[in-house]
Amino acid sequence: MIVLADCNSFYASCERVFDPLLRGRPVLVLSNNDGCVIARSKEVKELGIAMGAPYFQVAARCEAAGVAVFSANFALYGDMSRRVMTHLREASPSVEIYSIDEAFLDLQGLADPEAFCRDLSARVERNTGIPLSIGAGPSKTLAKLADDAAKKLPGGVLVLHDDAARRALLQSRDLEDVWGIGSRLAPRLRALGLISAWDLAGADPEMMRQRFGLPVARCVRELRGESCLELEEVAPAKQSLCVSRSFPGELRGRDPQLEAALIGHVLRAAEKLRQGGLKAGAIQIFLETSAFRCAGRHDAAFRRLAEPSDDSLALSRICGDLLRGLSQPLCLYKKAGVILLDLVDASCWQPLLGSDEGARQRRSDLMNAVDKLNQQLGRDSLRPLAAGLLQARDKGKVRLSRRWTTSWSDLPETH
C-alpha cells in the first residue's frame, strides 16, 4: 500500500501557525514581486480566486472579502516542511519526499492502514500545526488521486481498500485530476471518447503507448492498480540548477542593473552548488522580455567549462562575458536567469592534467570562508562588487511575515 501525505494549503497553513487570528480567515500567499497567487486557504478557494491568478486582477475582491494577503516567506515554509517531513520519516521506514509539502510512504503489511493514516495526520497537526490530508492505494497514481478526494472528506483520509473503492473513485474523477495528465493531453484523450479517470484506466496500455508515449501508458497501468513508479527514497542526483527572477519593472539590455541582477543569480547558484557538494560542467544564461507584450522573446547563451567548477568568481566572470554577447541594448527585459548544467559530485571528479592544484585549493578555501561568513552574518553580507551595491532588500514587502523559526530576531514572543 502506497500512501501520499500532503499538507493542506501548505504556505497559507504555515502563515496561520504563528498567527491564530488567521484561523477561519481567508489566507492567500503571493509569488515573487507579489505577482501571482501561489497558495490559497479553503476560504480563498471558495471565493473563486484561481491558483496562479495575477494579484492585480483579484486584489479588489480580496480587499472586499477581508483576505489576509502574504508575500512568500520561503525561509518559513522550508523550515516548516522540514518539521513535517521529520514526523513522516518517524512513521515509516521508507519515505520519498516528493515536494515541499508532499511525501509518499510505503506501508507494507499494515493491519489497519486507515487507522494509521488518521493517527499520522493527527500527530503531524498536533506537533507542527500543519493540517494534512492522506490518500492510500496500490500505486502512487492511485494514492495521489485518493488524496485529492480525501481533501474534501471530513477526516481528510481516503484509503482504497479494494476494487470497488477504486472504481467508485475513478468514476468520479476527470482526466485532469489524474497525476500525469495535464491540460494538453486531456483534450486529446477526450477526443478518443475517454472522459473519466475510469475510462482512462480501461484503455489499452500498448495502444496508449503508441499514440501518446510511455508516460501515459504507465499512467493507465497505475490507475489499474499496477504499481509502475518506484518509491525514490534517495533523491536522485540533481542534473541542473536554475536561479531566475522577474524584475519588478523592465530593464534595457545595457542597464548595469541587469548585469548586477544576473551576477546575483549566479552567486546564489554557485552557493547552492557548494551546499550540495556539486560542481557545474556548463553554464547558460537567459533573458526574457515580457510574455504579455507582443511577441515575447527568450535569448540564451551557453558555455561549456574547461573543467567543472563551483567557484563564484569564475562563474560570475563567464556570466558577464555571456551577457555582453547576448543582450540587445534596446530590448526591454522582464526576467533574467542562470542555469548550471552537467552537475557532477565535487568529490569525484578529475582535475585537468597539469592544472594548478594549489591555486584551486586557495580559491576553494576562499569560497568556504565567504559561505561561512554569509551564514553567520546573513545572506549577501559579503559578495563581489559586480553584483551591485546591496539594494534595500524586500523593500515594499509589507506583506512579508516574520521568519518565526529561522531567525533569532524574529522569534515569537509570549506573554
Add this chain to the structure above:
DNA sequence: TCTGGGGTCCTAGGACCC
C-alpha cells in the same frame, strides 16, 4: 501599471560511426 520559480522525463530527428 501590475502576470512566479524550479525542476524532470520522453521523443523525434540529425549527425556521426563502423
Add this chain to the structure above:
DNA sequence: TCTGGGGTCCTAGGACCC
C-alpha cells in the same frame, strides 16, 4: 536503372509536476 544495416550521442521541443 539500381545505393545497407545497425548503432550511439546530442539537441530541441513538448509534456508534465510542485
